[in-house]
Amino acid sequence: MSIQVEHIEKRFNQFAALHDINITFPTGELVALLGPSGCGKTTLLRIIAGLEQADSGRILLNGTDASEMHVRERNVGFVFQHYALFRHMTVFENVAFGLRVKPRKTRPNENEIQKKVKSLLDLIQLGHVADRYPTQLSGGQRQRVALARALAVEPQVLLLDEPFGALDAQVRKELRRWLRRLHDELHVTSLFVTHDQEEALEVADRVVLMNAGRIEQFATPQEVYEKPATEFVHRFLGTVNLFHGQLHSGQLDISGSTLTNNVSGQTAADVNSIAYVRPHELDLLPAAAAQGIPATVVRILPFGAAYRVEVTANNGVARTLIEVDVPRERVIMLELLPGKSVRLVARQAQLYQPETKDNVA
Numbered sequence: 001m002s003i004q005v006e007h008i009e010k011r012f013n014q015f016a017a018l019h020d021i022n023i024t025f026p027t028g029e030l031v032a033l034l035g036p037s038g039c040g041k042t043t044l045l046r047i048i049a050g051l052e053q054a055d056s057g058r059i060l061l062n063g064t065d066a067s068e069m070h071v072r073e074r075n076v077g078f079v080f081q082h083y084a085l086f087r088h089m090t091v092f093e094n095v096a097f098g099l100r101v102k103p104r105k106t107r108p109n110e111n112e113i114q115k116k117v118k119s120l121l122d123l124i125q126l127g128h129v130a131d132r133y134p135t136q137l138s139g140g141q142r143q144r145v146a147l148a149r150a151l152a153v154e155p156q157v158l159l160l161d162e163p164f165g166a167l168d169a170q171v172r173k174e175l176r177r178w179l180r181r182l183h184d185e186l187h188v189t190s191l192f193v194t195h196d197q198e199e200a201l202e203v204a205d206r207v208v209l210m211n212a213g214r215i216e217q218f219a220t221p222q223e224v225y226e227k228p229a230t231e232f233v234h235r236f237l238g239t240v241n242l243f244h245g246q247l248h249s250g251q252l253d254i255s256g257s258t259l260t261n262n263v264s265g266q267t268a269a270d271v272n273s274i275a276y277v278r279p280h281e282l283d284l285l286p287a288a289a290a291q292g293i294p295a296t297v298v299r300i301l302p303f304g305a306a307y308r309v310e311v312t313a314n315n316g317v318a319r320t321l322i323e324v325d326v327p328r329e330r331v332i333m334l335e336l337l338p339g340k341s342v343r344l345v346a347r348q349a350q351l352y353q354p355e356t357k358d359n360v361a
């Protein structure tokens with residue numbers, strides 16, 4: 001089922017939680033709603049579910065206006081961070097619940113219920129705990145049961161609000177891979193709220209980047225990371241170094257030294273701009289090199305094949321440490337050590353007009 005969101009606005013008293021949201025979620029995709037705390041992810045999810053009323057705008061489910069539909073008619077399944085299972089019911093009965101409370105006309109018979117619940121428990125790989133009670137399960141197992149319970153009534157849309165938020169990092173990681181595999185089997189249109197960028201980029205077909213009640217970008221994980229549409233997206237996803245500089249005949253100059261001549265982004269020449277450069281887009285050269293910003297190595301953090309090298313710019317332009325990913329062999333070749341003088345260059349940089357002066361080198 002496709003979900004169209006048209007001109008949705010939502011205020012809580014004076015506070016505008018959502019500003020004119022327009023987006024279409026295609027059928028069968030797993031989409032992550034990602035953004036900082038308070039940006040409106042949950043509010044948007046609840047409006048789609050019918051649990052919250054928008055002040056204006058409408059939601060179309062498969063092309064039909066859902067604004068007047070009751071929550072039950074929307075055929076939506078939910079899993080929340082703390083979606084408590086029924087404590088007095090076994091795992092089996094928790095999953096069967098939605099089927100047993102269906103109106104008589106559409107309710108499956110006992111045989112069908114047994115079969116359906118068994119197949120769902122197999123799907124979530126928890127057939128062996130069917131007779132246990134929720135308190136006898138781990139947090140990760142409970143969330144899988146919550147998901148099976150949501151799936152039992154064959155929803156056309158699945159809405160997940162930080163479903164793994166309360167679990168520890170290792171379990172989260174396993175469960176998100178498991179969710180991806182499950183989605184590949186079922187292809188239920190699914191929206192998944194998270195503030196964890198790694199989770200969104202790893203699991204989702206597409207990511208909606210939200211900020212202060214607005215959508216900044218809706219694209220594949222690769223696109224949002226490699227072609228961020230806005231300064232916010234660039235800063236929010238992954239590590240980025242910020243430099244204050246000016247563009248002169250295609251070169252980005254920082255306090256008289258050239259950082260790079262490969263720049264993208266819209267900014268006029270000879271105007272103060274902010275350059276965004278990811279650690280893997282930077283490189284270090286020997287101190288005697290003719291180009292680059294003079295810098296000093298502060299720390300070397302060995303992270304697998306590429307080392308994270310932290311440097312400071314010598315000419316006083318740097319207020320923060322600059323993070324550079326340097327292949328291990330190059331660290332050895334350049335004989336990098338804390339205190340060593342180097343030059344810093346960038347393979348590429350994305351320019352924006354200044355908006356904030358925080359953390360700018």
Ligand SMILES: Nc1ncnc2c1ncn2[C@@H]1O[C@H](COP(=O)(O)OP(=O)(O)OP(=O)(O)O)[C@@H](O)[C@H]1O
Binds near residue numbers: 039044
């Ligand atoms: N019932 C409410 N009454 C007043 N303000 C609310 C209410 N619900 C949400 N808000 C406000 O609306 C904004 C968006 O909230 P929402 O829960 O959608 O954010 P979120 O992006 O899901 O955040 P988080 O990641 O912290 O859950 C927040 O500033 C929040 O304080």
